[in-house]
Each structure stands twice: as C-alpha cells, then as structure tokens.
Amino acid sequence: MASPRPFSRYEFLIAWRYLRARRAEGGVSVMTWISLIGITLGVMALIATLAVRAGFRADFVDTILGANAHSTVYYSPTSFYNELTEETYISPGKVQDYDAVTAKIADIPGVTHAYPAVRGKVMAKQGDAAGLGDVYGITLDALKSMPGIVNPDTSMGDLANFDKGIALGIGLARELGVGVGDKVQLVAPDGAKTAFGTNPRIETYEVTYIFSAGRYDIDQARIFMPFAEAQNYFNRDGVADEIQVYVDDPERIDRWTPQLMAAAGEGAQIWTWRDASGSFLAALDMEDDVMFIILSILVLIASMNITSGLIMLVKNKGRDIGILRTMGLTEGAILRVFFLCGAFTGVLGTIAGVVLGVALSLNVDHIMAGLNALTGGNAWQPEVRGIYQLTADLRAWDIFRAVALSLALSFIVTIFPARRAARMNPVEALRYE
Structure with missing residues (x-):
C-alpha cells in the first residue's frame, strides 16, 4: 500500500488538535502564546516603521521638487x-x-x-x-x-x-x-x-x-x-x-x-536636487536598512519562543508520539505534525501583525495628532523635521518583506524541536505507560 503524501489532511488535523488542546492535556503553552503575540507585534512594528519611513521620504522629495528646480546650470x-x-x-x-x-x-x-x-x-x-x-x-x-x-x-x-x-x-x-x-x-x-x-x-x-x-x-x-x-x-x-x-x-x-x-x-556646472539633498537621502536609506535589521532581530526573538513552546509540547506529547509511531506514522509524518504546530503559530502571528500594521499605518496621522495634543505640539516639530506632518506610504514590497521574514524565521526555528519529536524512540516513549 502506498504511503500517504506529505502534509496530508490528517497531519493538519493532529497538529491543529494539539494547538487547541487545554494545557492540562499537553496543549498550547504560555510560551506559544508569548511567541504568537511577539510575532504579531514584531510584524506590526516592522510594517508600520517601513511605511512611515517611506512616507517621510516621499513627502521630503515631493516638497523639494515642488518648490525647487530639478537641476540648476551655473558658471564657475x-x-x-x-x-x-x-x-x-x-x-x-x-x-x-x-x-x-x-x-x-x-x-x-x-x-x-x-x-x-x-x-x-x-x-x-x-x-x-x-x-x-x-x-x-x-x-x-x-x-x-x-x-x-x-x-x-x-x-x-x-x-x-x-x-x-x-x-x-x-x-x-x-x-x-x-x-x-x-x-x-x-x-x-x-x-x-x-x-x-x-x-x-x-x-x-x-x-x-x-x-x-x-x-x-x-x-x-x-x-x-x-x-x-x-x-x-x-x-x-x-x-x-x-x-x-x-x-x-x-x-x-x-x-x-x-x-x-x-x-x-x-565653464558650466550642474547642481541637481539630488546633489543638494543627497546626503540626507542617503542617511534615510541607511536608517531604513538599520531599522529593518533591528526589527528583524525582534521578530527573530519572538520566533525563538516557538522553539521553547514546541519543546514543551513534544515533552508532554511523548506518549502520543509513541502511539502514533506504533500505528504506522513515519518519522517524516511526526516531523511534519510538529512542524505544522510551530508553523501555525508563525502564520497566525504574521497575519495578525499584517492586519495591525496596515491599520496603524493608515491611521498614523490621527495617532500623531493625538500625541501632539497630549504633548502640547512637541511630538512632531516641523522646524526639526523639515516637513509639517508625518504620513505613511504602504508599499506592497515592504509588506512582502515583512511577511517573508516572519514566515521564514518561524519555519526555520520550528525544524529543531520537530526533528527531536520525529527521532523519539516509541519504545522509550511507552516504557513507563
């Protein structure tokens, strides 16, 4: 008889049942909830930050081009x-x-x-x-x-x-x-x-x-x-x-x-708007890269909690793993079941983070208005920032980067505890049962 194909329906059902189980039954641990919330907040912060930085750069460039020549010809x-x-x-x-x-x-x-x-x-x-x-x-x-x-x-x-x-x-x-x-x-x-x-x-x-x-x-x-x-x-x-x-x-x-x-x-010389503001735009680009790296580390830390939660889940489900192996499940099937447990956490956290990040980006002007009201206008000072308001520019590429990063990290950190579950000896798991 042919073996079931990878990621069959029963593997999803088992993984989802483990995630829905009460903690007394060896289900979702506090660490898993922490990782879910952490990934959500990390993705939300990453999307909102990238949108705000893109909006700031777009406004800065628009105000330059809206009041200055694109290029200037002068003579030495x-x-x-x-x-x-x-x-x-x-x-x-x-x-x-x-x-x-x-x-x-x-x-x-x-x-x-x-x-x-x-x-x-x-x-x-x-x-x-x-x-x-x-x-x-x-x-x-x-x-x-x-x-x-x-x-x-x-x-x-x-x-x-x-x-x-x-x-x-x-x-x-x-x-x-x-x-x-x-x-x-x-x-x-x-x-x-x-x-x-x-x-x-x-x-x-x-x-x-x-x-x-x-x-x-x-x-x-x-x-x-x-x-x-x-x-x-x-x-x-x-x-x-x-x-x-x-x-x-x-x-x-x-x-x-x-x-x-x-x-x-x-004797002619050329001075473009990029020459006039090139250093500032380069600083913005460098700051974008630094912020992406910093927030990526936060998402990684949140994803690492998936490892802790899955290790606890594997330990609590040792008897179940032994029974499933004696019923004919292969090491690969066990690996995929626990991989799906961690992947569900990463996917759900990423989806929630995208929703909150987009909502935050679309309402950043209202949020800044509220902060200015609370701080007496000190939250955003145009004489320091140069422009009068903070806007967000949601770009599909930025959302894709945030989603890809979160899912990739979540999937990678899930592999280690899933392999540990797959390699568990069913005889040792059932010895004291």
Whole structure:
C-alpha cells in the first residue's frame, strides 16, 4: 500500500488538535502564546516603521521638487589680473547670453521647462519685525512650474499679480506679521556703488502672494521676485545667476547632466536636487536598512519562543508520539505534525501583525495628532523635521518583506524541536505507560 503524501489532511488535523488542546492535556503553552503575540507585534512594528519611513521620504522629495528646480546650470567664477594694481580679482560666474542658453537647454529631449534666475540674500523688514530672506528672481511662468508654490489650497493672493510685487513664504510672512497687500522692505548689502563705497540697497515691495511649500525651511525664508526687478535690485543688468531646469523624470535627473553640460558650454556646472539633498537621502536609506535589521532581530526573538513552546509540547506529547509511531506514522509524518504546530503559530502571528500594521499605518496621522495634543505640539516639530506632518506610504514590497521574514524565521526555528519529536524512540516513549 502506498504511503500517504506529505502534509496530508490528517497531519493538519493532529497538529491543529494539539494547538487547541487545554494545557492540562499537553496543549498550547504560555510560551506559544508569548511567541504568537511577539510575532504579531514584531510584524506590526516592522510594517508600520517601513511605511512611515517611506512616507517621510516621499513627502521630503515631493516638497523639494515642488518648490525647487530639478537641476540648476551655473558658471564657475573667473579670475583676471589687473596690471595697474598688480592684484588678481575673482568675478562671480554669470550667465551672459541667458536667452540663448535657455533655448538650447529647453530643446533637450525630456526637459519640460528651463528659465533664467537671479539669486540673492536680503533682510526683510516690516516695522520692528525682521527676518532673513533667500530671494529667487524668476519669471511668472517659472513660478507656475513649481506645484508646491502654486497650490491654491495652501496659498493666499492672486498669482496673476506676481509681477506687481513679491511672493513670500508663509513662515516669513507670519514672522513679519504681514498679509497680502502689505508692504515689506528688502535690504540687500550689495547695493549702489558710490565714490565712498557700496551702499545697501533698500526697496519697498507689496506682498502679492503668500505660499506654503510644505517645508519649514523654505516657508521660513523663501522670497520670489519678478526676474526683471531682481536683475535691477541685485545689479544683474543683462545677466542671470543660473538657469533652472525641469525634466519629466526628476528621480533620474542625473541622466540629463551630460546633455546640460554640452548645451551650456564651457565653464558650466550642474547642481541637481539630488546633489543638494543627497546626503540626507542617503542617511534615510541607511536608517531604513538599520531599522529593518533591528526589527528583524525582534521578530527573530519572538520566533525563538516557538522553539521553547514546541519543546514543551513534544515533552508532554511523548506518549502520543509513541502511539502514533506504533500505528504506522513515519518519522517524516511526526516531523511534519510538529512542524505544522510551530508553523501555525508563525502564520497566525504574521497575519495578525499584517492586519495591525496596515491599520496603524493608515491611521498614523490621527495617532500623531493625538500625541501632539497630549504633548502640547512637541511630538512632531516641523522646524526639526523639515516637513509639517508625518504620513505613511504602504508599499506592497515592504509588506512582502515583512511577511517573508516572519514566515521564514518561524519555519526555520520550528525544524529543531520537530526533528527531536520525529527521532523519539516509541519504545522509550511507552516504557513507563
């Protein structure tokens, strides 16, 4: 007669009966319950952590791309020697023929927009309030290319009036105590040159637009000024400081660097959004790997409790093992029965962990809101984290990794006690019965 195939129905029935038995009958021990709860909590923490880290990275990248150019073309400073004074002077790099350079860059396949820009630092004043500002002199079309700036849900004012004044980040506007229609003084140290030196340039502008880019550092310092006015204000007549470039796939911005260098010509340099935030993104990736390893160790510790629970179960079921062996069950069948006992614990704990982890990830914003209410707003500080809220991004790959890790560890640690049960001598098991 042919032997039953592995993992037959009766093996599942025996394993499930052992798990459902009362402890007095040698059934599920306290250690098994501890391992079940431990695996559940470990998988839940792993899924929630991976989702939160993915959400934080996605929000961070979105706020960068929503308020900044994907790549910036600028030129290296040039030096020249003055024979009269016998001194070497360094001239900051400027884009001389910016219209022609911008047109060449815009013709590159994959480049969606390209605009000249003027950059400068100022002190913004309104009454007794003052704050430092980072001025971007750009055109209205360039401003419309930034989705984080032109979002009507987070902005105030009419973007059509941009050429009549300036646009302020909401943090800077709050610090100065101004709103749309108010006047703000901008003070630049590099102003008009006179016989007595360089005087600071002081100009008053109307605030026509207030925006929130979703990043604390941007909202606290960013000022947008019409391009022509910025040229006049920062003494950039006929030149620009840089060319701002937008592409259709910013995640792969480095592939455009050689083409941008060729189009911009000699002396051009490229600075991408990855260059500006690469170290932070690398730190996030490293932190993701470290957190995965740490939480994997927690899942392993919880899985090891399965071994303790199964060893106790095998000891209590020694008589049953002897009877089953005399009835004709092979060592392989006994091994699979007790393997299934441990596997059931791992599978049930993993399923419960996935359910709780997904539920926690989907409600992380409500949880953070409650923590902020309890701690008076100290649970999440945007001036430290950079973004205003914590979100979760559930990815199928992260859930799969957590499930695969939990099941693999649960199955591996189950093999040792299951083999011990399979190798038990039925004569020794029934000797004193």
